[in-house]
Amino acid sequence: MARLLVRPHLRRMSNDPADRLARLIAASRRVVVFTGAGISTESGIPDFRSPGGVWSRMQPITFQEFTRDPAKRAEAWRRAFSGAAGWTGRRPNAGHQAVARLVQAGKVSAVITQNVDNLHQDSGIPPEKVIELHGNASYAACLDCGQRFELEDLRAPFEANGAPPVCADCGGLIKTATIAFGQAMPEGPMARAREETLAADLMLVLGSSLAVYPAAGFPLLAKEAGAELAIVNREPTPQDACAGLVLHEEIGLLMTAVVTRLYPAPQT
Ligand SMILES: [Zn+2]
Numbered sequence: 478m479a480r481l482l483v484r485p486h487l488r489r490m491s492n493d494p495a496d497r498l499a500r501l502i503a504a505s506r507r508v509v510v511f512t513g514a515g516i517s518t519e520s521g522i523p524d525f526r527s528p529g530g531v532w533s534r535m536q537p538i539t540f541q542e543f544t545r546d547p548a549k550r551a552e553a554w555r556r557a558f559s560g561a562a563g564w565t566g567r568r569p570n571a572g573h574q575a576v577a578r579l580v581q582a583g584k585v586s587a588v589i590t591q592n593v594d595n596l597h598q599d600s601g602i603p604p605e606k607v608i609e610l611h612g613n614a615s616y617a618a619c620l621d622c623g624q625r626f627e628l629e630d631l632r633a634p635f636e637a638n639g640a641p642p643v644c645a646d647c648g649g650l651i652k653t654a655t656i657a658f659g660q661a662m663p664e665g666p667m668a669r670a671r672e673e674t675l676a677a678d679l680m681l682v683l684g685s686s687l688a689v690y691p692a693a694g695f696p697l698l699a700k701e702a703g704a705e706l707a708i709v710n711r712e713p714t715p716q717d718a719c720a721g722l723v724l725h726e727e728i729g730l731l732m733t734a735v736v737t738r739l740y741p742a743p744q745t
Contacts, residue, residue, distance in 0.1 A: 511588075
C-alpha cells in the first residue's frame with residue numbers, strides 16, 4: 478500500500494510546468510541557456526519586432542546606411558542618446574535573476590543571448606559567460622580598431638556639435654556595439670556559441686520566437702548534436718515540434734519556481 482504513495486512516482490506524474498522543467502535541468506550535466514526579447518519584456522523593454530516595439534515606431538538604420546551616409550549616422554546617434562529603443566535604465570527581472578542563480582550553481586555553462594540590453598551581466602552573470610550574438614547597446618566601439626568607448630563620454634561632444642563620433646586612435650567610425658541590420662555576425666561570439674551548444678546536454682530557450690537566423694540555428698544545432706531541447710516562450714515557435722518540453726509561461730514566475738525547486742532555501 479505504502480508504495481502507492483512513493484514520492485518519486487508522484488513527481489514523475491506531475492504536470493506542473495516548474496516541476497517538469499526543474500526535473501529536466503536536474504537530470505542535465507551541462508545546460509546552455511538561449512535568451513531572446515521575451516526574457517526582457519518583464520523589465521519593461523518592448524520586443525523590438527512586436528507592435529509598440531522599436532521597429533514599429535522607426536525604420537532601422539542598416540549597417541550600410543550607417544557607414545555611407547553621415548545623416549543616417551547622426552540619426553543613429555540621436556536615437557542612441559535619446560533612449561528611443563527603450564533599454565536605457567532598465568533593471569534585470571526575476572527571469573534574469575533565476576538564470577544567474579543557475580550559472581552561479583554551476584549548472585549553466587553559458588548564456589547565449591539575442592538581446593543587447595546588458596541585463597544578464599547586470600544580474601551578476603560574469604561577462605565571459607554571456608555570449609552576445611547581436612552585440613551590446615550599452616557601449617560603443619570603433620568599427621576599424623575595435624577600441625571601446627563609453628556612451629556617456631561621447632554624449633557631450635555629439636550634443637554640442639551634432640557630429641557623429643570618430644575614433645581618437647585611428648579615425649575610424651564609432652558605432653554602438655550592437656550588430657545592425659546588414660552587419661556581419663560577430664565571429665568570436667558565433668564560434669563560442671557553437672562550441673557551447675555542441676558541449677551542452679540541455680539547451681533551454683527562454684523568450685525567443687526562434688525566428689531570427691542565424692541565431693535561431695543554435696537550438697536546432699543542439700538538438701541535432703543529441704542534446705535535449707526545452708522552449709519557454711509566450712507564443713509558439715517554429716521549433717516547438719523539435720523540443721522535448723515546450724512551456725507557454727511567463728518566464729519570471731516559472732524560472733523563480735524552477736530555481737526554488739532545485740535549490741530550496743535552507744530551513745530556518
Ligand atoms: Zn579606432
